[in-house]
Amino acid sequence: MPHVLPNLRVKVLFFGRIRELTGITEEWLEMPEGTTLSELFEHYAKRFPALAGFRPSLVASRNQEFAAWDTPLSSGDDIAFLPPVSGG
Amino acid sequence: MTIASYPDWCELLRVPIDANAAADYVRAGQDGAIVTFDGFVRNESHGRPTLYLEYEAYESMALVKMREICAQIHERYAIHCVAMLHRLGHLEIGETSVFIAVSAPHRAAAFDACRFAIDTLKRTAPIWKKEFFEDGAVWADGELPPAPPPAKPAS
Numbered sequence: 001m002p003h004v005l006p007n008l009r010v011k012v013l014f015f016g017r018i019r020e021l022t023g024i025t026e027e028w029l030e031m032p033e034g035t036t037l038s039e040l041f042e043h044y045a046k047r048f049p050a051l052a053g054f055r056p057s058l059v060a061s062r063n064q065e066f067a068a069w070d071t072p073l074s075s076g077d078d079i080a081f082l083p084p085v086s087g088g
Numbered sequence: 089m090t091i092a093s094y095p096d097w098c099e100l101l102r103v104p105i106d107a108n109a110a111a112d113y114v115r116a117g118q119d120g121a122i123v124t125f126d127g128f129v130r131n132e133s134h135g136r137p138t139l140y141l142e143y144e145a146y147e148s149m150a151l152v153k154m155r156e157i158c159a160q161i162h163e164r165y166a167i168h169c170v171a172m173l174h175r176l177g178h179l180e181i182g183e184t185s186v187f188i189a190v191s192a193p194h195r196a197a198a199f200d201a202c203r204f205a206i207d208t209l210k211r212t213a214p215i216w217k218k219e220f221f222e223d224g225a226v227w228a229d230g231e232l233p234p235a236p237p238p239a240k241p242a243s
Contacts, residue, residue: 015146016216017227059235061214064149068236080146080214084230087143087150087174087215088127088186088206 006033008075012040016083018058022048031073037062038069040079057084096162096170098154100147102177105184110171114191119168121195123202127186129179133228139220143176143185146214150174153213157205165201167192172205174215185217 007030014024022044031040037060045052060067061080073079097113111122129141158170171189179185188205192198210231217228 059233064152066235068238070238082214084232085214086217086228086230087213088210
């Protein structure tokens with residue numbers, strides 16, 4: 001029997017143009033233990049192919065801090081993919 | 089140099105910003121100067137007349153970033169107190185979208201800190217602006233905040 005990694009559960013938020021593209025404001029998602037921010041993004045890029053092209057112009061955040069794409073997720077994390085900011 | 093400071097005021101609002109209240113908030117007897125920045129909605133964008141704007145934010149993270157900016161300017165400049173207010177939702181031409189007030193014993197620190205605060209807010213706070221025109225709407229070109237380097241070296 002193959003070893004099955006436990007799942008972790010994260011909250012994923014979208015803003016601005018990619019919120020409009022995905023139609024998702026926020027949702028909870030289960031991913032395998034060890035999933036990185038980059039792999040989480042790939043999950044969404046498969047669900048929403050038009051999202052893939054935005055990858056170079058996004059930064060990721062984990063628990064309200066900017067995070068590197070190779071950051072592994074922990075259960076309960078708040079994850080967001082952020083387009084270029086234009087406040088002020 | 090340490091200057092006694094009382095708590096800064098950072099807030100995201102869906103009602104008009106009260107600029108006088110923000111300036112009054114930072115004013116105290118030990119101060120000799122307040123510098124304010126009032127950012128408001130321009131009537132055009134790249135030559136196209138703007139009808140109105142809509143702002144949205146990742147609110148919890150925007151507040152974290154705004155408080156970090158306040159902490160940074162307290163560290164860098166001899167200032168007393170900061171008010172940093174950003175409005176969200178629907179804004180008409182001429183309405184204030186962001187207001188920053190910085191008080192200090194002397195003007196130079198207040199000017200420098202206020203300039204640093206608005207420049208950093210525009211670069212790092214997760215807030216987005218959608219511009220509405222006669223013939224459609226666009227998300228404003230923004231700045232990509234600097235991402236931290238990868239934790240593991242690339243193989």
